[in-house]
Amino acid sequence: MFIESGMVFIHDNRNNIYIYTEDGTPISSSLKMRGEGPGEHPFVMGFSWNPHSQLGEIITPNLLMFYDKNFNFVKSTRLESRVGKDSQKGMMYRTIYDLSSDLHLMAPTSASERPWRLIVYDSSKEKNIGEISYEEDIWSSINIQSNHFFVLPDSTIYCHPQGLLPYTYILDPENLTMDKAIEIESGSRCITLDYIKKLSGDEIQIANHLLDYEKPIPVNTIVTSDKLFVMLKRGNTIRGFSTVVFDRNSSEKKEYSHYKNGKFMFPKIDFVKDNYVYAIVSKDALQENPALYLNNPANISNIDSFDEENWILLKYKYN
Numbered sequence: 001m002f003i004e005s006g007m008v009f010i011h012d013n014r015n016n017i018y019i020y021t022e023d024g025t026p027i028s029s030s031l032k033m034r035g036e037g038p039g040e041h042p043f044v045m046g047f048s049w050n051p052h053s054q055l056g057e058i059i060t061p062n063l064l065m066f067y068d069k070n071f072n073f074v075k076s077t078r079l080e081s082r083v084g085k086d087s088q089k090g091m092m093y094r095t096i097y098d099l100s101s102d103l104h105l106m107a108p109t110s111a112s113e114r115p116w117r118l119i120v121y122d123s124s125k126e127k128n129i130g131e132i133s134y135e136e137d138i139w140s141s142i143n144i145q146s147n148h149f150f151v152l153p154d155s156t157i158y159c160h161p162q163g164l165l166p167y168t169y170i171l172d173p174e175n176l177t178m179d180k181a182i183e184i185e186s187g188s189r190c191i192t193l194d195y196i197k198k199l200s201g202d203e204i205q206i207a208n209h210l211l212d213y214e215k216p217i218p219v220n221t222i223v224t225s226d227k228l229f230v231m232l233k234r235g236n237t238i239r240g241f242s243t244v245v246f247d248r249n250s251s252e253k254k255e256y257s258h259y260k261n262g263k264f265m266f267p268k269i270d271f272v273k274d275n276y277v278y279a280i281v282s283k284d285a286l287q288e289n290p291a292l293y294l295n296n297p298a299n300i301s302n303i304d305s306f307d308e309e310n311w312i313l314l315k316y317k318y319n
Contacts, residue, residue, distance in 0.1 A: 001270045001280060001313065002147055004049045007069065009056075010280065010313065015043050017056070019069055024313075028070045030058070039073030041065055045109075046094045053101040059093050064104075064123055077123040079106075089113040095162075097149045099173050105132070107148060107162055110141045116163055120176055132178050139196050140164040141207045144219040144233070146270060158182075158223040164210070166193075168223055182223070182248075184230060190216045212236045222272050227318070229269050229277070243269060245318075264289040267314065277316050286312055 001010040007027065008020040017030040033040050046059035055074055056067045062081050066074040084090030095107040102124040108115045116138045120130035143162040149171070150158040157171040159178055166185075169178035191213060199206045210217060216232035226248050232255075234240035241258040243266060256266045267279035286292055292314065 001278060002049075003271060003273050003278070005051050005054065007049065008278075008313070009047065009049055011044065011047050017044060017047055017058075017071075019056075030067075030071050033067065033071050033073065039065075039076075045092065046096055046107075048096040048098060048104075050098040050101065052098060057096055057098070057104075059096060059106075061092055064096070064121075078126045079121070080126075080128045084111070093119070095148055097159075105149075110143050110162060115141070116161070118159075118161065118178075130176055132176060134161055134165065134167075134169070134178065137165045137167055137180075138163045139166070139191075139193055140210055141203050142210055142217065142219060144231075146220060147222070150223040152223075152225050154225075160221040160223065164191075164217065164219070168221060168228075182228065184218055184221060184228075190218065190232070216242070220268070222269060224272050227272070229272060231268060241268070242266075263291065265291050267292055275317060277318055279314050279316070281312055281314060283312055286314075 001008065003009070003022065006022060008022055010018045012018065019027040019029070021027060030044070036042055041058050041060050043060070044058050045061065048057045050057055056069065056071070058065045058067065062079055063076045064079055065076045068074060079093060081092050082090050089112060091112045092109045093106045094109045097105040099105065102122055104121045104123060106119040106121045108117070108119065114135065116135040117131045117133040119128050120132070122129050140163065142164040145160060145162050148159055148161055152158070157173060158168055158181065159171045160168045166183055167180045168182040168184065170181040171178050191210065196206065196210070199209060201209070212235060214235055216234050218230050219233045220231040222229040228246040228248055230244045230246065232242050232244060239259040242255050243258070244253055244255045246253045258264065258266045258268070264285055267281050269277045269279055271278040281292060
């Protein structure tokens with residue numbers, strides 16, 4: 001989920017998109033446009049709201065489709081994508097960041113050819129016109145990162161792209177370059193590059209091994225002006241997740257386990273804005289674990305929530 005232009009956008013696990021006002025009032029959903037007909041999309045590979053054009057953008061295997069906030073179809077443009085064949089990898093896209101109404105950064109799926117780059121796509125010309133590579137920094141193809149770009153109040157744009165890597169970058173949107181800005185130091189107890197280099201097998205086999213690894217692995221990073229939220233994963237169950245909050249000014253850090261004594265105590269943080277964090281949990285999880293709503297151990301207090309069928313979006317204030 002993310003917040004943009006005063007609206008909350010949620011892409012759920014059933015591949016639907018819901019739009020709300022920030023106070024939780026429903027605006028629309030993509031349900032009416034699911035299908036194979038004119039202006040419809042069969043499924044959503046990625047979604048963005050373009051603040052320049054004020055249009056929603058849905059990535060499909062071969063098209064970028066544009067809708068207004070009520071999911072009325074506006075137009076579509078063809079992507080430079082292809083299906084993999086035999087030993088040749090394909091090219092598909094999973095995330096998009098908008099530089100203007102027509103200029104976009106597209107992140108390939110991890111199964112695509114040379115996925116460790118951002119493709120510069122001009123939708124007015126239906127062409128890829130450049131790329132930004134971070135291939136020399138990548139450790140593994142593990143990818144649980146949900147949002148890749150973080151625009152701060154001073155207009156600085158941070159990027160933490162897909163894959164297991166130790167850096168967060170600053171994006172220069174004018175020159176289309178990225179420079180290393182923050183090194184993610186999760187501690188000596190976490191996975192190291194030396195350990196990964198000693199592993200045998202192909203890229204998929206190594207990624208599967210790391211997903212089962214008993215030491216913490218950083219899998220999702222969120223950047224704000226004063227904090228860094230890093231989600232760690234241990235082993236192959238959800239009970240092995242925790243979130244470390246780094247203070248960028250004092251270098252202090254606190255770690256919060258998502259599970260404690262067999263109970264769900266701390267949710268995965270999906271978005272951060274203006275000293276508030278947002279998390280999506282299921283109604284069942286909230287009923288079974290009321291600490292998520294009332295007694296969160298992270299010194300944050302619940303502000304409000306709104307729901308749609310099976311899940312609830314919680315909004316917290318952090319210190």
